[in-house]
Amino acid sequence: MTTLDEIKSRTDIVELVNSYVNLKKSGNNFKANCPFHEEKTPSFIVTPSRQSWRCFGACATGGDIFSFIMHQHQVEFKDALTILADRSGVSIERQDSKNYDRDESLIAINKEAANYFQACLVSNQGTVARQYLKNRGVNEITSETFQIGFSPKERDGLKSHLLKIGFDEEMMILAGIIRKWEDGNSSDFFRQRLIFPIHNQKSQIIGFGGRSLTNNSPKYINTPATPIFDKRSNLYALNLSQETIRSQNSVTIVEGYMDALTAHQFGFRNVVASMGTALTEQQVFKIRSMTNDIILALDPDTAGQEATLRSLESSWKIIGDQRASSSTFFQQRSTLKLKIAVLENGMDPDELIRKNPIEWEKSVEQAKPYISFIIDALESRLNLDSSDGKTQALEIMRPIIQKAPFLEQDGYINKLSTLLELNPQAIRAGISQSKTPQNTYRRTINSINSSQSQEISKKLIGSNERSLDEHVILLILNLPDLKSIAHNLSPEWLKNSEDRELLERLIQSDSIQSLETELEPSLKIRLDDLTKKPLEPIDIHSAKKAFQQCILRMEIRYIKEMQEIIINAIQPEDETFNNLENQVAELNNRIKELETSFNDVRKEKYN
Structure with a gap:
């Protein structure tokens, strides 16, 4: 049994969630007001048989015990793993101790660098920076909240400060705050700049942004990519x-x-x-x-x-x-x-x-x-005076408008009609509206029996649903080019948080090798397990077809589970009854669309 499996076996989702919110029995499930957004009518459902939870309200998301802790504590998967391991009494191997110690050292260096920059801001050297902040209307409270600082002109002020404290120069270089030159010398990366510390979601400083206070170009620079900082993956504030x-x-x-x-x-x-x-x-x-x-x-x-x-x-x-x-x-x-x-x-x-x-x-x-x-x-x-330009515009907008809510499509069609000076009927004819208004399918939940609520073609659902998730990850592992179409796959369709996390990290990584260095031990074990599984040789064109078939199958499975949760949890006397019966009807309609799409993909030939 893996560490993840052991944590799951020792943690009951009802008991876990009930320690944070007051759950009430509702049929075979439990309900509560969602802990992740404000609401008056309970839309949060916990399903013991699946060991899962879902918010049918504003969040419209769900998952297992790991994803619940990730949402509740606003942490990443590895932190949720630690919280649940401590709670269940399962000992876990820390992320590769060498990398863990390295990352902790980089965070410590950044923290001390921020202290240095803040001290420079309030010193005589920071007069120009303070005046700049004053001119921009930044008050002291905001400056302190965001830990704004200043990097002075001297070549190695920060470097000397950190060396005196006892930090290693090579680690400073790795943190991106010291630059090493070709002649072997090194100097501060940020000089004569207003400094904006960049934090992760745990409020640890992982990098810096610097705004030039002279005529130096570029105006803004950031800490280069480091083991703990990648500008592409973070958002300031x-x-x-x-x-x-x-x-x-x-x-x-x-x-x-x-x-x-x-x-x-x-x-x-x-x-x-x-x-x-x-x-x-x-x-x-x-x-x-x-x-x-x-x-x-x-x-x-x-x-x-x-x-x-x-x-x-x-x-x-x-x-x-x-x-x-x-x-x-x-x-x-x-x-x-x-x-x-x-x-x-x-x-x-x-x-x-x-x-x-x-x-x-x-x-x-x-x-x-x-x-x-x-x-x-x-x-x-585009040149909208030409027929080619109009055609291009229609080609761009067709799939976009198709995906818009049904009741909003006419508005966009009329807006496009005015811009292109075309009859709205002509534009409408070119936009396939496969959706049917939801009131066409109104019915009571009581009238939906098991077979009606699960109108899913048996041929689309395999007997081993975990293997479907694995197959999708395996395809990407073996054919990285599939990442280009992986955005069509919602991580929520995967059964387990560890596979969701692995899929997301895999899509974002440059290579399997770089991914392996970043993963915590529990996910490394899962990755190793997957890489050992055989995958029959397949060309990229066939792989794309297989990949899209898997995506459709996973969405169908996901919708089926949503139907079951609704039908098992909602009672006719519930305030949300009318809304949820419409949801079930729309899900039935969506299943039919997916079956059609599945058949289309089977017939499709890739160029």
Whole structure:
């Protein structure tokens, strides 16, 4: 038995969850108000037979004991593992002790470096930096909260300070705060810059951003990639925002350090910064694990607008090839409420908040849906006076509008019709609407028997569901090119948290070798186990087809489980009865769509 299995065997999910919220019996399951968002009517269900939990309200997420602790304590998988191991009395092997000690040393170095930078800020050397902060309207409380500092002009001030304390120079270089030159000498990485410490979600300092206070270029630099810091995977101020993001179930993403810092000073505490121009997939995943209500408020200049479009394409996977992208009902219901805040008068968030916080709040409240933003952007990117340009616009918008909620599609079609000067009926004809309005399928839960609620073709579901999850991971392990279409797979469809975590880390890693160095022992064991499993030789074209078939099968399995949970937990006298009966009906409709998609994929030939 593995460590993970032993922890599961010793931890009952009902007992675990009940220690945090007051569970009440409901049929074969238990219910409570969701501990992760405010609500009046219970939408949080624990299923003992599956040892799982799910929120059918604003969170629209669920999982096992590990994911519950991750949400409850706002920690990563490895920390949830430690918490549950301590609770269940299972001894676990720490992450590779050598790497653990290394990472702890890097965090200690960064902490002391931040202390040094803060001391420099309040010293005579920091006069220019303090004046800059004053001119930008940053008060002392905000400066202290964000631990803002200053790096002086001298070549090795920080290096000398850390050496005196006893830190190793090679570790300083590894932390990215000391730069080693080709001649063998070394010097401070940050010089004459305002310093913004970057924290992980446990509020440990993992890196720094530096803003030039001279005419030196570039204006902003960051700690280079280190064992504990990767700019692509982190968001500035998330450590301070995460509690508010979860309680408000909403986040606003800005671009720069000052944007986020000023927002917090003025009381907008669900704001984080991407520390660059375009969001990355890793940042998007981190945000979507906390909320689906997301507003992008990037700089209004051309570069900022282009960055927004790039992130919609590369990170949000909204623009581009979507032939296999089929959102689940629950993804669509709670689903991505992504909006774009268009800031007036060309001001960036920092400037607008300082000059007119009410106007900022209004801009956020009136943020336009991302589909409207994309339609508006077509005019500047395509020649819409030509038939080719109109055709390109329609090709871009077809899959995007198809995935929009049914009742919103007409609005987008009319907006596109006006822009392209085409008859809306002509556009509508080109948009396949396979969804049917939910009121067509209204019925009572009592009338849905077991066979009706599980209309899933037997041929789509294998006998060993764990092997389906394993097969998906195996395909990616053996054919990394499949990562390009892996965004169609929701980690929630996997049965276990360890496999979810492994899949996410695998997709983000550059290679299996780099992944192995980062994994904690329990996940290493799981990875080793998977890599030993045989996979028949398969070419990339067949692999893509098999991969997409697996994705469809997993979504069907996921929907089936949602139906069972609803039917077993909800009683006709419940306040949420009418809403949940509609959900079951829509799930039935979604199953039919998936069966059609599955058959289409089987017939499809890849180029």
